[in-house]
Amino acid sequence: MKSVFIDGEAGTTGLGIRERLEGRSDLVIRSIDPERRKDPAARKAMMAEVDLVILCLPDAAAREAVALAEELGANAPRILDASTAHRTEAGWTYGFAEMAKGQADAIASARKVSNPGCYSTGVIALIRPLVDAGLIPADHPLSINAVSGYSGGGRQMIESFETGKASSFELYGLGFAHKHLPEIETYGRLAARPIFIPSVGNYRQGMLVSVPLHLGALPARPGLRDLEAALRNHYPAEGQVKVVQSSPDDRLEPEALNGTDLMELRVYGREDVGQALLVARLDNLGKGASGAAVQNAELMLGLASEAATRAAA
Ligand SMILES: NC(=O)C1=CN([C@@H]2O[C@H](COP(=O)(O)OP(=O)(O)OC[C@H]3O[C@@H](n4cnc5c(N)ncnc54)[C@H](OP(=O)(O)O)[C@@H]3O)[C@@H](O)[C@H]2O)C=CC1
Numbered sequence: 001m002k003s004v005f006i007d008g009e010a011g012t013t014g015l016g017i018r019e020r021l022e023g024r025s026d027l028v029i030r031s032i033d034p035e036r037r038k039d040p041a042a043r044k045a046m047m048a049e050v051d052l053v054i055l056c057l058p059d060a061a062a063r064e065a066v067a068l069a070e071e072l073g074a075n076a077p078r079i080l081d082a083s084t085a086h087r088t089e090a091g092w093t094y095g096f097a098e099m100a101k102g103q104a105d106a107i108a109s110a111r112k113v114s115n116p117g118c119y120s121t122g123v124i125a126l127i128r129p130l131v132d133a134g135l136i137p138a139d140h141p142l143s144i145n146a147v148s149g150y151s152g153g154g155r156q157m158i159e160s161f162e163t164g165k166a167s168s169f170e171l172y173g174l175g176f177a178h179k180h181l182p183e184i185e186t187y188g189r190l191a192a193r194p195i196f197i198p199s200v201g202n203y204r205q206g207m208l209v210s211v212p213l214h215l216g217a218l219p220a221r222p223g224l225r226d227l228e229a230a231l232r233n234h235y236p237a238e239g240q241v242k243v244v245q246s247s248p249d250d251r252l253e254p255e256a257l258n259g260t261d262l263m264e265l266r267v268y269g270r271e272d273v274g275q276a277l278l279v280a281r282l283d284n285l286g287k288g289a290s291g292a293a294v295q296n297a298e299l300m301l302g303l304a305s306e307a308a309t310r311a312a313a
């Protein structure tokens, strides 16, 4: 029987992972006394006893946890880190199984896997297949807009929105240096830094990520069908990432996939005016965090995919 320790299991992402893993017959979740949950000695002792440790901690604490695990030498567990700390670091595998051919196998055999950021999951899902297909050049000047529910900011942002003092909607990332940019550039295979302006709305969870394109500025001059076909070719119809038929009458709201581990991709546009919009919809706590972590844990531990079983039922 495989065993997992969720370091940070009381936090937003940790709780979501726990809920998804509880009740499984192929896995044991090990925990430490809640009073000792920040005690390095207790955490290190638990790490020595499990197959996989899932880090659901702020970045600095995640770095410390990796150092604790590495002190165990040959007894060190495999690590899945939900934080931003190691996403572009050498020696770590990026935990986005659908991103490219071979990525799921790379995750399955990796010792250290980094779970993607929620926004990054949407952006990379939209652009990586198009860059790989030569439809978007690596140095194309891209802009990315996105809106997330406030749970994306973890316990502190949840508390600040739920005390009633919060605004209805805020743009942020206005220093043009959002923490997801490095992973978006690296795994989106971009040679030019995109403009990324996220926003947060006064609702708990769910997100939309959109990438506008001027078709005439793309050297391959793709039509809307070319963009959609490249995405459909990349993502199998039965997977957790689905390409969905769009309609100009759509009104997309961000909460439709809440509670699922799915992501929907759509292509909008008008060829007569040469404009297109790529849109991803996902639950920031599902495919954007805890759902992706469970998918990665299943791959790393060689367990059956519960999300795939649910989708097939
Ligand atoms: N929320 C989201 O949508 C997403 C979050 N993430 C990432 O996941 C990680 C966790 O985020 P999230 O769950 O939102 O954050 P939360 O703030 O909700 O949870 C973090 C948890 O870690 C605990 N913690 C803090 N320091 C330590 C420590 N030194 N030792 C043990 N436990 C500690 C906190 O306890 P206490 O509250 O008592 O300090 C809290 O329970 C972050 O790195 C975040 O970037 C990734 C994808 C999406």
Ligand SMILES: CC(=O)N[C@@H](CCC(=O)OP(=O)(O)O)C(=O)O
Pocket (backbone or CB within 6 Å): 082, 083, 084, 116, 117, 118, 119, 148, 149, 150, 151, 152, 153, 157, 179, 180, 198, 199, 200, 284, 288, 289
């Ligand atoms: C609304 C909000 O604040 N969202 C978070 C991102 C949440 C997430 O997925 O990111 P990490 O996994 O990288 O923490 C932010 O913009 O910093």
